[in-house]
Amino acid sequence: MSDVANSGSPLSGAAARPRLVMKFGGTSVANIERIRNVARHVKREIEAGFDVAVVVSAMSGKTNELVAWCKEASPLHDAREYDAVVASGEQVTSGLLAIVLQDMGVQARSWQGWQIPILTDQAHGSARIESIDGSEIVKRFSERSEVAVVAGFQGMHKATGRIATLGRGGSDTSAVALAAAIGAARCDIYTDVDGVYTTDPRIVPKARRLEKVAFEEMLEMASLGAKVLQVRSVEVAMVHKVPTYVRSSFDDPAHPQSGTLICAEEDIMEAQVVTGIAFSRDEAQITLRRVADKPGVAAAIFVPLADANINVDMIIQVVSDDQASTDITFTVPSADYDRARAILEKASSTIGFASVTGATDVVKVSAIGIGMRSHAGVAARAFKALSEKGINIRAITTSEIKFSVLIDAAYTELAVRTLHSLYGLDKA
């Protein structure tokens, strides 16, 4: 968590109108007609009394085209040059939306990351925002009622002045961080779904849209596989307490529908024990058999993986069948599976184990809810219910507000539906 977003000085004046940040993704700005629709949403909010900053992504397909050119230019391209190339997509959209807004009689201007500036660290390609100077945008709100159209996904490295991008989905983070910087009352994320659901409606037709979700819950859901928001944007929203509203960009601008408000726990009247069920297929399991049960063996296994930037998630350790050593099972992202196995094979003499086995056809199913803090036995009910359906649990992890089980991928839908019903999430 190092996305810091403030301007260093209080920006809200006494008689200021409330401020709103609106963020639109690539499919919402895919062509001029859709950009015109975005402008109608913006105009509605101005007429409702808000000063508005809009954050836009690249027109859909454009980022992929630019990324493909970089790869063709060199498989090992300079991340700084990649950023210069790829950030151009958002630059185009910001200018086009400003033109369309002006055409509709709304004062507007585009802002590139370096113009505001949005300053970042030097992790080109996945940079973190360090500060945003929102003062000029706020000044123009009050002096000219001018909409700020901000190119998402990008900033400028504070020391070198080079363009830095925030990584895939970074426009969500741009929007929330900007909302914090200008003291916005809310950050609206317009997306291709109409909110956050209790689980993926494609898997569970009875999934319900949530009216409200706590920041902590949303953070877990995003981390555990729900794809509606980028994890970092939720972190920033939570730290800076930015109420973030996920809603549909396909709504009629004249008659917008409800979405899901991500907000502080205290703003949710009656917390559910379990708010949602997430699942991730991007997991792989590795098991080391008959590992010598001696001090330092965990370090011998996990330090080389950490050095290779491989995230180890669930870890369980059981006594081996020979009663003299232990079996250690853990999960890694499936993209890192082959690399992780190779590293372990190489370190086998240092570690000392009989064999390494693994599985990629596994899935991690998680239940999330701040109510778990005050309710005992929530996970235990799940283990029983899954067992009754004949689903074998390969590994378990728990934390204060969620638990996860690793199961065979073939049981994904069954497990998700079982837990969804178990915790009363099915719609009436």
Next chain:
Amino acid sequence: MSDVANSGSPLSGAAARPRLVMKFGGTSVANIERIRNVARHVKREIEAGFDVAVVVSAMSGKTNELVAWCKEASPLHDAREYDAVVASGEQVTSGLLAIVLQDMGVQARSWQGWQIPILTDQAHGSARIESIDGSEIVKRFSERSEVAVVAGFQGMHKATGRIATLGRGGSDTSAVALAAAIGAARCDIYTDVDGVYTTDPRIVPKARRLEKVAFEEMLEMASLGAKVLQVRSVEVAMVHKVPTYVRSSFDDPAHPQSGTLICAEEDIMEAQVVTGIAFSRDEAQITLRRVADKPGVAAAIFVPLADANINVDMIIQVVSDDQASTDITFTVPSADYDRARAILEKASSTIGFASVTGATDVVKVSAIGIGMRSHAGVAARAFKALSEKGINIRAITTSEIKFSVLIDAAYTELAVRTLHSLYGLDKA
């Protein structure tokens, strides 16, 4: 002429390598394979001992796509937003070429106009460069032998910090101005022709490529219809005495061919009387009949046209058939023809004339050569030769180093070939 290009401080060190600016247009960077070819040209010049700055245009077709979006967004779009949108094309190419150069083992980085910075006036869409700070680029030449890959066509407005583009063909101007700013020994303009010809080879198969052309001659040729270089780039080259070499981007990088050097008059040993024949079809003729022959009538005609930004070029005045008034004929760009006629009709009572007639099927054919200064009767020979071919001359203008005749468009090829032969320009 207000493109000023210098950094305000001397940039050349004692032991510095000579510097070269290379400029590549849209067709030369249309895809990654062509960009790779551009990189080979760059590498050759580095190996030949130069420090190199490369100026690139947008990939061919991209600028048109961006312009079309702006027009679709609003026919009356904000020029500042248009600039933000359109400048993204060059940004992409600069990053991609830097990646390709690095991939070939050449140190390189991209530079956007605002990063250098290239500062401009506020004429968004056709801005003029006011200054270029080349110091960091030169520092990196000496410290890291790093190639500067500069996005052409763009700068930043000095007061507002907004992106400003230089207008169509502006990358030529970027290149020449940058060459002046970093004290380059030469500016190489790579284009889809292999140099400057005595006239258009599609009209006159006997046209010859010129080894050298004086700045003044090239300026006239560009102004009078030769499309190889943008007029403003030649102005900047002339004022700052930047030897500018027009050459083919389709050459094998390992075996480059000769082009045409645009240089100071004193560097051309034996000046030709006539160096080239240019022609422009973008002319229209307007004739006002029986204009009252009284003081102030010229102002009454031409001030309203100037106020409407219509350039009047050739003007002739003859006594009318009634012997009591005059007929006035002049030319305007054909794009402004309808507008000019409407303005004149509206001002008819102020001006006082019997009728306004016009023609758009006319062409201006010009002969250019610094040798005309020291040779009398050059134009007279042309009038005679054209007359012998039965070509009627509608209007004539002359200046120190060129003369132009306005004729019926049907005679274009005949007139160009006649003059090309007359002045000994046909190749053997």
